[in-house]
Amino acid sequence: MTDRPVVLLVDDEPEILVALTDLLEESFTILSTTSPVEALDILARRRDVDVIVSDQRMPEMGGDVMLARARAFCDAQAILLTGYADIGAVAAALNQGRISFYSHKPWDADALRAMIVQAAQHHRLEAELGTERMLLRGLLQNLRSGLGFKDPEGRFIRINRRAAAFFGRDEAACLGRREEELCDPAQLPGLRAAEARLAAEGRDEEVIAFPDPGGAGVTWREFTRAQLGGGDPRQGGYSVVINRDITRQREMEARLRQAEKMQALGTMAGGIAHDFNNLLTAVMGSLELASDMGPELDPGTARLLDNAMAAARRGADLTRRLLNFSRPRDLSLQPVDVNALLRGLRDLLMQGVTSRRGHDGGRVPFDIRMDGLAPDGDLPPVRTDAGQLELALLNLCINASDAMPEGGVIMLSTARVHMDDAAAGGDLAPGDYVVVSVADQGTGMTPETLARIFEPFFTTKDVGRGTGLGLSMIYGFVRHAGGDVRVTSAPGQGTRVDLYLPVHHCPVAGLAVEERTAPVTPSHAMRVLVVDDEASVRAVTAGFLRTMGHEVTEAQGGAEALARMEASAEGPDLAVMDVMMPEMGGEEAARRLRAIRPDLRVLFLTGYADDGSLPGDALVLRKPFTQAELAEHVNRAMAG
Known part of the structure; x- marks a missing residue:
């Protein structure tokens, strides 16, 4: 729609068209033709014509007939001009709704211009109202929520399909009726309470659970009620009710809470598994060291030690599964039987x-x-x-x-x-x-x-x-x-x-290396620094390394490890370092130790499932471990 109204002039006399154009072109966009047939063709092609000004008597077709035919595809306002006293034809055209105004020839310029201005404004207002009706109708019918408007007496004056379907009816059956007449009687107390809150506060929101047919579950619906009119007393009493199915949203929220709960359980399981891994390292290491001490053990004692070791290994398997549940690692693709x-x-x-x-x-x-x-x-x-x-x-x-x-x-x-x-x-x-x-x-x-x-x-x-x-x-x-x-x-x-x-x-x-129980003979003795805040784990790790023939120095944390490194003339060849320690973690301690001794090799120990805080090339041994596994990782660390 252009800013200037569009007027179509139709008259078989060109002089009349010139005169009308001179009168109107300052305020309107003018189209003109001497043929009513051509006028119909113009109206069929153009949808922006606001006013048609037509002569009544023309050779091809009367103005009233042409305007009646135009009504089939054009809603422009019509003004009929006549130079004859053909009042009967004009009256018939007015009564049939084909024209809005008429004027005699010769016309009064101001009066005719005022008619055309009024007709153009009326057409544009109708077009805007038609657009609003179309948008409202489209909104009503395509909303995923139920929507209904009520008059001051609480009767529905507009309602969409979803809202009507909630009451088990179509739209026509709901119009003019109150919500109390349409809803389930069991809902009446809640509905009256909601209406009372709406009257008191101007707005009400609530969520209601409705049993599904057959009792298989429930459907959750959110109702929003609001008064309309913005406080204008002339428009008071009108209201809107929005009815939205939020069952899927509630289910997704419940599943999200479940996922968050599972994540919290996983975090807790990871923490428990970490502490349990430290205990198992001390238990399994002590049992292994005890089995290797002194002369041959008597059968009863050996059987008890074997039973204890088997139970500890089952505990280690359980802990590993807990860690896999809590913090799945990147896949470690290896041959598996x-x-x-x-x-x-x-x-x-x-x-x-x-x-x-x-x-x-x-x-x-x-x-x-x-x-x-x-x-x-x-x-x-x-x-x-x-x-x-x-x-x-x-x-x-x-x-x-x-x-x-x-x-x-x-x-x-x-x-x-x-x-x-x-x-x-x-x-x-x-x-x-x-x-x-x-x-x-x-x-x-x-x-x-x-x-x-x-x-x-x-x-x-x-x-x-x-x-x-x-x-x-x-x-x-x-x-x-x-x-x-x-x-x-x-x-x-x-x-x-x-x-x-x-x-x-x-x-x-x-395939995975079978556990070796025989003592491991090192290729050569080394100086090893063992750093772990758990005294029992540190003692077992140091005991394994001493059994291998290495010279071992122990430290209970990163600060003590740095102090021992600075006080040592030669320093260690290898640091066996726990990852999680208070005050200074293993990664930071290893970095600061290497700043003092760049050629220091480091083997990290961890009871957690992942090692995301460590460099990508870090060598990691997971707790609990056996002497054979420690020996294998020590050799790998020294081999680079």
Whole structure:
């Protein structure tokens, strides 16, 4: 719409058009034609004409007929000019709504100009109102919330589909009726209280839970009520009510709280595991040193020491899993014997899936079966992260138990497969894989659920029983290791999850080093500085190193280590340094020691899962450790 109103002049006499143009062109944009047929063509092409000024009697078509035809596609205001006393035609045109004004020829210039100004203003006001109506109607019908406007008597005068659907009706059935007439009778006390708050405060907001049909859950709705009119007494009493479904938002908030709780639990677990690792280092180290002391031990004492060491190793495994839960490390892809890992994990899997009680308070009967493991000789090692694979299998078994509320059998199996291009399907590189499968006899999944199971935060569990991150983390871990996850499921037929892990083609010697219990003979004796704030850990570390034949100096922190370095004429060849220490951490202490002795080699000890505070090339030994593992890392540190 242009700033100047647009006027179309239609008259079969060119002189009349010239006279009208001279009268109006200062205030209006003028279009003109001597043909009513051409005038209709102009109106069909242009949507910005505000006023049509037309002669009544023209050879091709009367002005009233032309204006009547124009009404089919044009809403411009019409003014009819006539030089004859044809009052009947003019009256008929006025009565039929085809024209707004008429004027005799010759016209009064001021009067005609005033008519055209008024007609143009009226047309533009109608256009603006039409636009407002269109926008309001579009807003009403496309809002994701229910919206309704009420008159001073509380009757709906506008309402959209979503608001009407909440009352179980269409829009027409709600108009002219009060909310009290439309809502469920059980909601009346709450509705009247909300209306009272609205009258007192001018605005009210509340969230209400509505039971779903069938009692499967609840739908949360947020109601916002506000008075309209801005305090103008002439517009007082009108109000708006907005009804918004916030069920998904509430669920996401609950899941976020659950994720935050899990993060807090992970942080707590990491702290406990760190302290427990220090205790286990002292226990396992002391047991190992005691076993190597003096003459041959009697069988009873040796058996007790072996039992204590085995229990400590189980504690170390549990702590490692706690750390993997609290702070998953970057994947450490190494050759892993899957069958051995599964057998070692069986007890933990049984504890994980039988910790839940049934509706009657008793234990739910579950069985973990590994009858389908491939023969060890047929199953090569895979290239994966053992800790993350254990965590993934535990997660899958817990999911399987959740799918069997009355208990059942969870089958774990392994197999070696060769994937060609067709079988790989673009998700895997062709080659050899070991498939680790977890199958249950549970409720299964629909195709719609199956299509979304790897989406982060998607879960079919009740709020508080899962974050929706488990399967997405498993998928990410397996894909990062070069494998794939494939799931087969159908309602009532259970679920089978297959983890495809790439075969490790290096020699078997690449497998994790078996624990060595024989004393380690060093290649040469060295001066070693042991720095740890835990006295028991420091004593065990120093004891291991002295047994290896090294000369050991101990320090309980970074400051004492610096003092000993400065007081020593030669200084140590190697510093064995705890990472987490009060006042001065291991990374800072090592940096300051190397400033004094640049060729100093450093081996860091940590009880945490990650070592993000250390340089990328740092050599790290995780607690608890054996004498053999310490000796191996000392040799690696000295070899650079």
